[in-house]
Amino acid sequence: MCPQCARGGRTRGLGTGPGIRSxxxxxxASRLTLPLIRTLTPGDExxxxxxxxxxxxxxxxxxxxxxxxxxxxxSQRRVTLGSHPAITPDAARTLAxxxxxxxxxxxxxxxxxxxxxxxxxxxxxxxxxxEGHGPRLAPKTRENYSRSWRLHIAPFLGSRRISSIxxxxxxxxxxxxxxRGVAAANKALRxxxxxxxxxxxxxxxxANPAAGVRGYREEKLERFLSPDERRRLWGALDYIExxxxxxxxxxxxxxxxxxxxxxxxSLTGARKSEVMAMKWxxxxxxxxxxxxxxxxxxxxxxxxxxxxxxxxxxxxxxRGSISPLVVPGEGGGEITTLDQTWGRLRATIGLDDVRLHxxxxxLASDALAAGQSLAVIGRILGHTSMQSTMRYAxxxxxxxxxxxxxxxxxLTAIHEAPQxxxxxxxxxxxxx
Numbered sequence: 001m002c003p004q005c006a007r008g009g010r011t012r013g014l015g016t017g018p019g020i021r022s023x024x025x026x027x028x029a030s031r032l033t034l035p036l037i038r039t040l041t042p043g044d045e046x047x048x049x050x051x052x053x054x055x056x057x058x059x060x061x062x063x064x065x066x067x068x069x070x071x072x073x074x075s076q077r078r079v080t081l082g083s084h085p086a087i088t089p090d091a092a093r094t095l096a097x098x099x100x101x102x103x104x105x106x107x108x109x110x111x112x113x114x115x116x117x118x119x120x121x122x123x124x125x126x127x128x129x130x131e132g133h134g135p136r137l138a139p140k141t142r143e144n145y146s147r148s149w150r151l152h153i154a155p156f157l158g159s160r161r162i163s164s165i166x167x168x169x170x171x172x173x174x175x176x177x178x179x180r181g182v183a184a185a186n187k188a189l190r191x192x193x194x195x196x197x198x199x200x201x202x203x204x205x206x207a208n209p210a211a212g213v214r215g216y217r218e219e220k221l222e223r224f225l226s227p228d229e230r231r232r233l234w235g236a237l238d239y240i241e242x243x244x245x246x247x248x249x250x251x252x253x254x255x256x257x258x259x260x261x262x263x264x265x266s267l268t269g270a271r272k273s274e275v276m277a278m279k280w281x282x283x284x285x286x287x288x289x290x291x292x293x294x295x296x297x298x299x300x301x302x303x304x305x306x307x308x309x310x311x312x313x314x315x316x317x318x319r320g321s322i323s324p325l326v327v328p329g330e331g332g333g334e335i336t337t338l339d340q341t342w343g344r345l346r347a348t349i350g351l352d353d354v355r356l357h358x359x360x361x362x363l364a365s366d367a368l369a370a371g372q373s374l375a376v377i378g379r380i381l382g383h384t385s386m387q388s389t390m391r392y393a394x395x396x397x398x399x400x401x402x403x404x405x406x407x408x409x410x411l412t413a414i415h416e417a418p419q420x421x422x423x424x425x426x427x428x429x430x431x432x
Contacts, residue, residue: 032056032066032089040064048089054081054096056089066092070103077110122165123158125204126195133198138294140273145195148188152177162204165196170210178216186215223354225362230266232349237263249348258341260315261327265356267308269363269381272356276334278326280316285309303380 030036032048040046040058048054053069064084070077081087081095099109120128126149134142156173157165170192177185193210200208225233236248237259245253264275274292282291288309292300304312315326323332330336342356364381 032092034089037064037084037089048093048096051093051096051100053100054092056084056092066095068096068099070100072103072108072110077108079110119161119163120204121158122160122162123154125162125199126154126158129195129198132202140271144187145191148184148191152180152184152188153192162199165209167209167213170213174213174215182216182218186218189213189215222361223358224365225351225354225358229351229354230362233266233351234263236345236349247348254341254345255337257327257329257335258338259345261335261338262342262345262356262359263311264308264327265359266363267305267311268302269360270302271360272338275327276325276338279324280319280326281324283312283326285313285316305380 030046030049032046032054036046037056040056042058042060042062045055045057048056051068054066055069056064056066058064066081066084066087066089068079068081070079079099081092081099087095102109130142130146134145137145153173156176157169160169170189173192174185174189177188189210193208193213196205196208196210199205239248240246240254240259241256241263245256245259247254261275264270264278265272268275268290270278270290278290282293283289283304284291285304288304288306290302290304292302312326321328321332325332325334327335339356346352346354360381367380
């Protein structure tokens with residue numbers, strides 16, 4: 001041990017004269033060097049002769065750290081600079097000089113670090129967001145946000161302090177999520193934008209670092225059932241329901257609740273989550289209305305097509321459960337096997353590339369073919385804005401084009417008709 005180290009005490013350079021108070025030990029003015037640092041034992045502390053307030057101390061576990069003592073706002077402060085051997089004595093002196101320069105400018109590095117430690121992390125703020133703002137979101141939106149957070153955002157940014165998040169972090173996260181799918185990456189970006197907007201509004205942040213970050217272009221998947229495919233689907237549903245779940249292709253029986261839900265999806269154009277949560281209390285069969293208290297877009301009042309009303313009356317007549325749900329699953333709760341049932345059914349009837357959501361698209365296509373306007377289709381599907389329905393505008397253009405062809409053929413037939421064909425002549429009426 002260094003000869004200047006007092007025996008029994010662990011402080012280097014502690015004076016032994018009668019004028020020195022043991023409660024306020026003085027440190028020797030020894031220049032910190034690597035050889036000196038290597039001699040420190042647990043409890044030892046030595047000051048640097050060049051930078052006032054810079055010390056090196058060995059903890060009870062033997063680890064050695066550098067710290068800087070200074071005064072700010074009339075009080076003594078201490079800030080840790082780093083540990084040996086991650087930083088050297090020379091590096092500690094450089095850090096100490098920088099901090100003392102900030103102190104001379106009126107800053108307080110120790111207080112700033114304390115404030116940073118007290119600042120909320122992304123994870124802590126996410127909990128506040130879901131507890132305070134989450135109940136205002138549609139159930140499906142909450143589910144999507146929670147999934148994006150759990151799978152993509154928390155591992156990347158969860159432990160970060162809010163003020164440290166930059167636009168570059170958002171762009172980097174968006175890019176790192178792309179290998180999992182363009183849709184997943186864009187969902188994570190949409191959540192971050194909504195989350196940071198809330199953080200700004202609630203006073204946790206000054207600006208939204210996700211603002212202006214553009215999502216990847218998504219190709220909208222549009223698959224519509226042809227008349228023949230719809231007949232195949234309905235034939236299979238009729239057979240299964242008429243034979244107590246027996247499969248038209250053999251194999252295990254189907255559960256009837258998911259089969260009924262699939263038929264309702266086809267008849268209503270509703271979303272999967274909406275049909276699974278459909279309640280008798282929300283349905284007015286006489287008025288052919290379905291009033292959803294909550295949906296992806298909030299409250300929704302939708303007209304029911306006559307075939308849907310007829311099928312719902314059939315289900316109501318055969319209702320054997322006290323569950324409030326129209327198509328309850330096992331135990332009276334929501335169905336849990338809908339996706340598996342659809343995967344098996346579509347393979348049996350040769351619709352391998354058709355998703356459940358495509359039944360919604362198909363109803364829109366059929367409605368357009370029947371001459372319904374986009375506004376009417378938007379009401380049937382539960383859209384709150386025309387923008388959502390405009391994705392089917394090209395189908396309306398196709399219907400209009402086909403109608404134009406029909407009208408043109410009619411005009412051509414009239415123009416090319418034989419001259420002896422009776423032609424109505426409009427004569428002017430003479431006024432008296």
